[in-house]
Amino acid sequence: MTGQLITGFGGTPGFIEGDLAGIASALERLRECGANCVELYASAMVVASGGRLIPERIRELVRISEGSGLTPTLHAPVTLNFMDQDNAAVHWRAAEVSLALAEELKAPIVVFHAGRCPPLLWTKEGDDLLAHEREAFERLGEKAAAAGTKAAIENISPNSMVLSGQLTSYSLDASKLAEQLAKIEHPAITGCLDISHARQGAEIMGSDFLAGVEAMGPVTGHIHISDCTGEPAPPFAGSNIDRIFYGVGDMHAPLGWGSIDFSAVATVLSPRPGTRGILELTDVVQHQMADSIARLKSFAEQVG
16 A cells, blocks of 8 residues: 555445444444445434534444544535525534534544535626635634644535536536635645546536546545446436436446446546545445445555
8 A cells, every 4th residue: 555645445334314323333344344434424423403512422423433443534414505605604503513523533534515506696606606615615724623624625416406407516527626626725625526426527517527537636635436427317317226227317336337437537636645535335235335445445556
C-alpha cells in the first residue's frame, strides 16, 4: 500500500434506520469483508433530534464504533442544501449537528451534497448562489476544524427532481464542482468525488466524464464509488431493485455490474494522499460487498 493515494477501503452499512444493534452487526460484516472504514448516514442512526444529540444513544453509537476497528466517516442528510436560502437556518442547524456527531465519533470526514436550485433561479442568480455556497462552506470549515474533522462537498446525481426539471446543480458536471472547490480556500474543506454520479451527470449534461474526474483529482479527499451505466432513470424505475434490473439511474451497483471503465478512471484520477474510498452499494446487493472491496483495492493500486 506504500505510495498509494487511496488508503481507506469501506462501504455503507445498508438499511439500519436507527437500529444500533443492527449497526454493530453491519460493521462487523464490513470488517470481515476487508474494510478498514465505514460511512454512516447521520440521520439514519437516529442519534439527534431538533438539532441536538441524544446523549444515551450517542454513547452507545460511540461504543459500537470504537469496538468495530473501522474508521467512521459521516454523510450529512442528502436534503441539506446551502443554496436553499428560504430554509437556511434549518439547513445550518443540520450541518452543525452533523459536525457535532463527527466530533463524538472522531470521524475525519463529513460529506455534504453540492447545492441545487430551480433551473430558472440558477439562470437568474447562478453566480450569487455559488458565492453564497462558498461563504457557507467557508463558515462551515471553521466549525469543522474546531470539531477535528473536514467537510467534503460531493457532486450530485441527476435524480428524479433533476430529470423532471424541478432542480438543477452545477455539480452535475464534476469539473464545475472542481472549480467551486478551488475557490474555497479553507483547509477543512475538501471534495468528495462520486464516480457514479459523475458518469451519470456527464450523460445528461453532455460533458466529458473522464475530464471531470481528472479535474476533481487535486481537490478530492474522499471518494464514493459504485457502478452504473450512466443511462438516466425513467419515471417508472424508481426502486433500487428496478434501477439495477433495468440498468438505469443511480444504481448503486457492485463494481463490475455496470459499464464504468474503472481502469480508464484510474489513469486520470489523482486524489489527495490518504483518501478513503467508500462503496455505496444499495441494500439489495450488500452481499457483494466483499467482492467490491477487493475490486476497490485493485482500483486503488492503479490510481495515480
